[in-house]
Amino acid sequence: MTALKLSAAPTRGGLAVVAGILVLAGFAGLGLASAGFSTHLPADLWLKAALAPDDADVRQILVHYSLLPRLATAVLAGAALGLAGALLQQVLANPLASPTTLGIEAGARLALAVATLWAPGPLGFGREAVALAGGGAALAVVLLLSMRGGLRPVAVLLAGLLVGLYAGSAAAVLTLLNEQWLVSLFVWGGGSLAQQDWAVVATLAPRLAFAAVAAALLVRPLALLGLGEAAAKGLGLPVAAVRLACLALAVALSTTVVSLVGVIAFVGLVAPALAGLMGARSVGSRLLAAPAVGAGLLVATDLVVQQISGAYGELLPTGAVTALFGAPALVVLVARRGLAEAPARGEPGLAAAAAWPWRRVAFIVAILTAVLALALLVGRDAEGWRISLGEGLADALPWRWPRTIAALAAGAMLAAAGIVLQRLTGNPMAAPEMVGVSAGAAGGMVAAFLFLPEVGRLVPLAAAAAGALLALLLVVAVAGRGRLPPDRMLLAGIALGALADAVVAVLMAEGDPKAMALFAWSTGSTYRVDAPAALVTAGAAMMLVAAAPFAGRWLAILPLGGDPARALGVPVGPARLLLLVLTALLTAAATLVVGPISFVGLMAPHLARGLGLVRPAAELAGAVTIGAAVMVAADWLGRIVVFPFEIPAGLAATLIGGPWLVALLARRPR
Amino acid sequence: MVSGRRTGARGNIGGSPVVTRRRFAALGAAGLAGVGLAARALPGLAGTAGDEGGDAAANVRPRIASLDWALAETLVALGSPPVAVPDKRGYSEWVVEPPLPASTADLGSRFTPNIELLAALAPDLVVAIPYQGPLLPVVERVAPTLTLSIYEPDGRPFERACEVATRLAAAAARPAAATALVARAEAAFAAARARIAHLPRRPVLVVSLVDPHHAWVYGAGSLFAAVIERLGLANAWHGETNSWGFSAVGLEGLAAADPDARLVLLEPVPPDVAARLATNPLWQRLPFVRGGEAAIRLPVVVFGGLPSAIRFSDLLSARLAEAPA
Numbered sequence: 001m002t003a004l005k006l007s008a009a010p011t012r013g014g015l016a017v018v019a020g021i022l023v024l025a026g027f028a029g030l031g032l033a034s035a036g037f038s039t040h041l042p043a044d045l046w047l048k049a050a051l052a053p054d055d056a057d058v059r060q061i062l063v064h065y066s067l068l069p070r071l072a073t074a075v076l077a078g079a080a081l082g083l084a085g086a087l088l089q090q091v092l093a094n095p096l097a098s099p100t101t102l103g104i105e106a107g108a109r110l111a112l113a114v115a116t117l118w119a120p121g122p123l124g125f126g127r128e129a130v131a132l133a134g135g136g137a138a139l140a141v142v143l144l145l146s147m148r149g150g151l152r153p154v155a156v157l158l159a160g161l162l163v164g165l166y167a168g169s170a171a172a173v174l175t176l177l178n179e180q181w182l183v184s185l186f187v188w189g190g191g192s193l194a195q196q197d198w199a200v201v202a203t204l205a206p207r208l209a210f211a212a213v214a215a216a217l218l219v220r221p222l223a224l225l226g227l228g229e230a231a232a233k234g235l236g237l238p239v240a241a242v243r244l245a246c247l248a249l250a251v252a253l254s255t256t257v258v259s260l261v262g263v264i265a266f267v268g269l270v271a272p273a274l275a276g277l278m279g280a281r282s283v284g285s286r287l288l289a290a291p292a293v294g295a296g297l298l299v300a301t302d303l304v305v306q307q308i309s310g311a312y313g314e315l316l317p318t319g320a321v322t323a324l325f326g327a328p329a330l331v332v333l334v335a336r337r338g339l340a341e342a343p344a345r346g347e348p349g350l351a352a353a354a355a356w357p358w359r360r361v362a363f364i365v366a367i368l369t370a371v372l373a374l375a376l377l378v379g380r381d382a383e384g385w386r387i388s389l390g391e392g393l394a395d396a397l398p399w400r401w402p403r404t405i406a407a408l409a410a411g412a413m414l415a416a417a418g419i420v421l422q423r424l425t426g427n428p429m430a431a432p433e434m435v436g437v438s439a440g441a442a443g444g445m446v447a448a449f450l451f452l453p454e455v456g457r458l459v460p461l462a463a464a465a466a467g468a469l470l471a472l473l474l475v476v477a478v479a480g481r482g483r484l485p486p487d488r489m490l491l492a493g494i495a496l497g498a499l500a501d502a503v504v505a506v507l508m509a510e511g512d513p514k515a516m517a518l519f520a521w522s523t524g525s526t527y528r529v530d531a532p533a534a535l536v537t538a539g540a541a542m543m544l545v546a547a548a549p550f551a552g553r554w555l556a557i558l559p560l561g562g563d564p565a566r567a568l569g570v571p572v573g574p575a576r577l578l579l580l581v582l583t584a585l586l587t588a589a590a591t592l593v594v595g596p597i598s599f600v601g602l603m604a605p606h607l608a609r610g611l612g613l614v615r616p617a618a619e620l621a622g623a624v625t626i627g628a629a630v631m632v633a634a635d636w637l638g639r640i641v642v643f644p645f646e647i648p649a650g651l652a653a654t655l656i657g658g659p660w661l662v663a664l665l666a667r668r669p670r
Numbered sequence: 671m672v673s674g675r676r677t678g679a680r681g682n683i684g685g686s687p688v689v690t691r692r693r694f695a696a697l698g699a700a701g702l703a704g705v706g707l708a709a710r711a712l713p714g715l716a717g718t719a720g721d722e723g724g725d726a727a728a729n730v731r732p733r734i735a736s737l738d739w740a741l742a743e744t745l746v747a748l749g750s751p752p753v754a755v756p757d758k759r760g761y762s763e764w765v766v767e768p769p770l771p772a773s774t775a776d777l778g779s780r781f782t783p784n785i786e787l788l789a790a791l792a793p794d795l796v797v798a799i800p801y802q803g804p805l806l807p808v809v810e811r812v813a814p815t816l817t818l819s820i821y822e823p824d825g826r827p828f829e830r831a832c833e834v835a836t837r838l839a840a841a842a843a844r845p846a847a848a849t850a851l852v853a854r855a856e857a858a859f860a861a862a863r864a865r866i867a868h869l870p871r872r873p874v875l876v877v878s879l880v881d882p883h884h885a886w887v888y889g890a891g892s893l894f895a896a897v898i899e900r901l902g903l904a905n906a907w908h909g910e911t912n913s914w915g916f917s918a919v920g921l922e923g924l925a926a927a928d929p930d931a932r933l934v935l936l937e938p939v940p941p942d943v944a945a946r947l948a949t950n951p952l953w954q955r956l957p958f959v960r961g962g963e964a965a966i967r968l969p970v971v972v973f974g975g976l977p978s979a980i981r982f983s984d985l986l987s988a989r990l991a992e993a994p995a
Contacts, residue, residue, distance in 0.1 A: 194920030644778030
């Protein structure tokens with residue numbers, strides 16, 4: 001909040017603008033020099049190439065139709081994203097808001113992927129509309145999810161990153177089911193700035209100009225809004241209209257960029273942050289400086305990318321590279337910002353406690369049993385659906401029971417982790433996918449594929465386990481020092497996940513089939529689980545889940561916040577550390593089976609509370625059973641619905657559970 | 671193992687993961703080492719190896735499932751079509767020929783072939799390629815598994831494709847079929863050479879379009895390059911390639927190819943790309959497009975085996991011969 005206050009000194013704002021423009025010029029000059037543009041064409045031919053290239057000279061063609069439009073595209077896209085980020089941060093009073101962290105880019109990307117696969121053929125201007133719809137829907141869901149937290153910055157951010165993860169995993173399913181077009185989807189998704197004409201520039205420039213005018217008109221209303229909602233209303237400002245206009249402008253800007261060049265991650269987050277660091281305090285100066293910095297940032301990144309990938313070497317999507325520096329930048333921003341610890345917000349979930357909670361738990365157990373029976377007995381083969389009994393069952397069971405049991409155990413563990421985490425952080429949007437352990441597992445797998453010549457049998461599993469362990473140690477080390485409030489650590493975890501994703505995206509765009517195998521494996525699947533692995537997973541689940549009830553008192557009190565909990569005699573520091581370790585262990589064991597993303601850990605606690613299971617013990621029992629049932633159902637559906645193809649259980653759970661969760665949260669009275 | 675051509679140009683970018691990975695990849699070229707072991711594990715192979723064509727032999731010929739298209743097409747060409755392949759519809763769109771018999775089952779994804787289906791088919795042998803290594807612990811519970819490799823960092827895919835055909839023929843208990851297939855390939859190259867003998871020698875540029883702005887272009891180490899060389903033609907792409915024999919480039923990168931190249935586009939072209947190329951000014955001004963000469967469109971799968979090499983040679987030479995020079 002404080003960082004966004006109006007500056008009383010307009011001269012400083014002016015200075016910031018000048019600094020921003022200087023940075024832009026500096027970046028561009030440095031880049032031009034280092035890229036050695038003169039090697040492409042003698043200096044005296046440049047003007048001719050720029051204005052009227054000689055068709056017979058390939059060098060002039062390249063300068064006119066590739067190098068220059070690419071440079072212009074980088075400037076425009078960077079500026080658009082910087083402006084979108086600054087607008088979002090301003091209107092949401094949230095220094096961590098951006099098209100990336102609010103899921104807008106991911107939503108647009110998913111919508112475009114669906115449209116491309118559904119209606120192949122040139123989408124033309126339809127592309128922009130589709131992207132706008134996708135990005136707008138994503139932002140709407142984010143705001144809806146975080147409304148109950150009063151749009152608290154960290155809560156908005158968690159919801160945004162969550163929606164981003166969700167859209168990403170839905171896109172992953174599409175990709176897995178369209179292996180042959182995988183590379184196309186990834187090159188575009190990675191955000192390559194390669195240009196062969198001025199079309200993108202011609203489309204983007206007028207839109208950016210329009211947005212600039214609109215933003216200029218919004219400067220004063222936004223400045224008033226910065227005084228606080230009540231004050232702004234008192235001054236006669238139509239607060240809701242201003243907010244809506246601002247959000248719409250930001251979404252339109254970022255989704256236009258996505259539809260034209262793909263996802264350029266994190267520029268919209270980093271550019272306004274840098275502008276702020278350079279001293280842009282007032283609304284006007286921020287809205288001016290952020291686009292300038294964004295343009296400089298993207299130009300510089302793209303020039304470096306062109307250098308690294310060699311003049312005509314492999315394809316390195318610029319958007320994936322911006323994620324490589326943007327994700328760590330998010331961690332730094334999160335650690336630096338002096339946001340106050342999460343305020344006390346009472347029990348997560350406001351449903352009335354059920355009179356007979358254990359009867360409801362028994363009901364859920366019955367559902368789990370039914371789902372288990374389905375998963376074990378019903379399958380498909382080349383002829384069609386088949387209920388296996390007797391001999392058929394004896395043949396099918398050795399393949400079905402290990403993955404079913406593993407899914408069950410993983411679902412139970414993720415649900416338990418979700419309960420502990422949500423109570424620990426007092427944030428109902430906390431999910432075990434965010435602890436960083438999942439990202440560690442994914443990172444370990446990426447490293448194995450990256451650095452080992454041949455990916456042997458157990459290597460992916462071992463590497464994922466090592467990665468998860470490393471992340472776990474890191475989490476414990478950081479949490480042990482007690483510096484970072486738990487929900488801030490979640491953000492760091494997600495940022496690490498984005499980093500792992502970026503590495504995969506870079507590899508994928510290069511087109512190495514090994515990278516596609518990596519992609520398939522990193523989505524996680526019960527496919528590999530055999531009997532011993534299933535039994536080990538089940539054993540881990542029993543031990544770890546059984547540990548959670550012993551912390552029942554802590555879990556009941558910690559959501560009240562640090563100080564009240566201390567007053568009630570809870571050793572807050574050690575309790576948080578222990579619970580975090582438990583969460584990390586639960587998540588690690590589950591991630592190895594169902595992959596880095598499932599949302600069962602987020603979903604199951606909400607469903608349990610929706611059923612009126614509110615006290616820790618009943619909530620835990622209900623959520624664990626629901627988590628197990630959802631995961632078993634997801635695993636079963638994943639191998640039935642698109643037979644003979646398969647959707648990994650974690651992704652299937654995400655697809656099933658995401659809309660369900662949103663519906664649940666939207667319906668509940670505030 | 672890795673020739674200077676592949677790594678030398680990029681040696682200066684020390685920290686790049688790509689380079690590092692490739693360097694490591696060079697260490698692992700022991701692709702075929704495990705073949706002998708797995709083949710020995712096959713029941714009943716030794717006894718049938720000599721009786722090519724007999725009815726009794728046909729009954730004991732092992733039923734083979736392939737987890738990869740290149741191995742599958744080779745098996746079809748050897749006269750022992752696989753009992754199952756992944757993504758059968760994709761095979762018919764991309765590999766096209768030789769066609770799979772209707773009896774071949776569809777296993778779904780190459781990354782997670784349907785294991786219950788595979789088990790129900792009870793094949794005697796499963797063949798896979800190295801990057802499917804993580805699948806092996808699962809697949810080996812169904813049947814012995816043989817890993818065969820055509821594309822390796824040493825960039826000799828044609829030689830390996832022949833070797834793979836020999837191994838597959840041995841596994842299918844039809845050793846003579848491999849010799850015949852290799853001979854067929856040589857004959858196809860000779861016929862193709864004769865077909866284009868009267869034409870001016872123009873270098874060939876083989877490209878597959880990835881999206882409206884990007885392409886894969888095939889150079890040293892690709893199967894296409896090997897065939898082009900055997901036809902006595904030159905490859906128009908001299909850029910550095912990855913271990914699969916292609917470079918991924920933005921379309922502007924194609925300007926580095928020989929300007930007098932004959933352009934070959936691999937099919938299928940992604941849905942919206944063809945239309946957008948017509949209005950892409952840079953594409954229209956590339957030296958080998960500008961003349962107005964239509965590109966030769968060939969439906970040949972990338973990463974194919976020996977049958978794909980034959981198919982590429984047949985189709986390319988036929989199209990070169992029919993086009994006005």
